[in-house]
Amino acid sequence: MSRFILKRLGISFLVLLGGSLLMFVLTINSGDPLADLRESNADNRDQLIAQREAYMGLNDPWYVRYWDWLRGVAGCVVGKCDLGTNRNGVEVQSLLANAATTTLRLVILATLLAIVIGISVGIVTAIRQYSGFDYAVTFLTFLFFSLPVFWAAVLLKEFGAIRFNDWIADPQISTVQAIAIGVVLGFVLQAVLGGDLRRRLLTGGVTAVFAFAALTYFTAVGWWREPALGIGVIVLVSAAAAVGLTAIFAGLGNRRVLYATLTTVGVGVIAYFATEGMLEEPNALMLVLLLLSAVVVGLASGWFWGGDSRRAAMALSAVTAVVMSLMIVVSRAVYAWAGFLQLKPRPISTIGASTPNFGGDWWESLLDAATQLLLPTILLTLISIASYSRYTRSSMLETMNQDYVRTARSKGLSERVVVVKHAFRNALIPITTIVALDFAGLISGAVITERVFGWKGMGELFQTGLTNVDPAPVMAFFLVTGIAAIIMNLVADLAYAVLDPRIRR
Template structure:
């Protein structure tokens, strides 16, 4: 495996080197970097031209400029990258830091959401092949995949930002709106869970009544402006997540895994109470430290309770701790929602432009909400586009695996459908999906240009567009360096994942 990885790294380095040379040559020959100054009537035009020529080294041959860029990239090995200056004389490494932070924050979140949602939906549609649920999901998947990104972004800005901000000022829901939302969720859940007509009716009816009652209560107590979860809801949500993970992994009959997961939930509730004051106004260091502590507790719980299923118990406990940590973060963020609405400009929380409110000064959770609300719409957009492809590929892969002989053998041995799906089919179905994830992550970084442009984000797309428009190779090459490296790293991780998913690939 090590020899294989080193060979792939060597080939990838040659590909990046050739691609960077081609990108550099194409950029510097795409126009005149002094065109705007040549047409200027400014009295200091000659000085401005001389300054730009010095910043961009236009008097040097192209190969010397490219060599200087390569030498600066080589310094990244010792932690002192030098990506040159843009035409205004600003170090590109400084521009790249802020641009990469904004884009990676957007791309990583949307990729994770797309993987979880897309794979989950793909598995359900494969299991419910040719059902009404399958047809509806297929229709929406193809619709979202073919939607122009800029048009979908405009719709999100209109309904997800402008009209939502109007509604949140005085949030009220009529009975028919509540009933419509409850009926829609009931239809989706009943269709995804499947079963005979009686089971679907009971599932849909129960979902409708629960959602209708919850929304009616939220509307009555003005929960949408003053939301809260509290320790009871955190505990119940974590308990539900624990039971779900145990059911999907080993089944509720495995008491060792079940007790490990429940112990992790109990320890998490105790930690929520004990560290409540630190969580009210934390720092990022505090949050990561507490998350690390929860992982340690989960590993210990799985090791103590696991027995012969120790490895499974540890992984399930870690999953429970992770999901519980997310629930706690949501709880604390919601507790600050009311104060955030009062502090944000004009009481309109979701902006249509920018990655954060300029010069906003609030508490930790208020600033967390500020960045989160600005991240919401572009994340939804990129997630919907990726979910469409993930769900289709997962469905196709699952259907192919479910027709294999070993799956039929597992069913003929009397194994439950849960065991057949989770232990025999799902793992092998993930192999082609891994390739799609690797390519999609790199493509999202490069393809977020339209999304960032519509939502006014100063990210990698803006850096690339500005450099290309101004015939400035330094920002363009910085963009290529990040996206190219991301493509190499993600494909390398995909190769390693292949070996983990299918041990035959290691040989």
């Protein structure tokens, strides 16, 4: 395996080297970097030209300039990176650090959401092949996949930001609107869960009534501006996650796994009250440490209860701990919503990655970052969900028609075991390739999204460098996207070996 990894890294290095040379040559020959100064009427024009020539090394041959850049990048191996300066003399390394942080924050979240939602939808549509739900999802996925990014961004700004900000100033949901929303949610849920006519009517009816009652209650008590979740909701959601994960991956008949996940929820309730004071004004490091502690508790619970199913119990308990930790964070953030609206009456922003001079506390600052992140994340997620769901559906259908799946059914195994343990694992093999390519593609594809939403990320760095015929920022963009593509493809290759032991040979 180590020999294979080294071989892949060597080939990837040669590809990256050739691509960097091509990118550098194309960039420096795309225009005149001194065009704006040549047309200037400033008295010190000659000095400005000489200064820019010195910053960009324009008096050296192209291969000397490329070699200087290459030597600076090679210095990163020993911790002495030198990515050069842009045409204004600003170090590109500092620009890259800020841009990469902004873009990766957006891309990682969008990728994770797209993977979870897209693969889940793909599995359901494969199981419910040729149903009304399958046809509806197929239509929506093709719609999202073909949407022009800039046009979808404009729609999100209009309906997700401007109109929502108008509504939240005096949030009201009429009876007719509550009924309509309840009917739509009931129709969607019964289509997802399926079953006979009686089960569909019961599912749709209960969902519609519950949604109508909840919306009416929230509007009456002013919940939209002063929301709260509380320990009851946290426990309910966490327990549902524990039971659901156990039912899907281990079966409710496996009591040891069920007891392990529910024990994790019980310990989480104690932790909720024990850390209440610590979460009044936390920091990122504290939250990470608390999350790791929760995972350790989940693993310990799984180890204690697991028995013969210890591995499954530990894994599912750890996931349950993560879910409950996230619910506790969401609950604290929800409590801060009222104060956040006082500081920012129009909460959903249409441009920028942060609000200038925002003066809220830690939770209000978190809400500000989340609302700034909301629209571009939704846009990138919708586009990626389309491809993930279609590839998952296709891969699942192909796998479920294999002989070993028919054999598993003929042996009397439950449908859950057939789908989760036999079909899904093998269906993941081609999907890992899509995930690897999509992550690097999202970084480069975020250029348009960042421009529409006014984010100063990798896209802005690349576009500015290309417009100014400045190779240093362009090469920094290429370096990050290229390395991301190499790493993700290597991860995909290693995932193949984990999913299919035959590939290890």
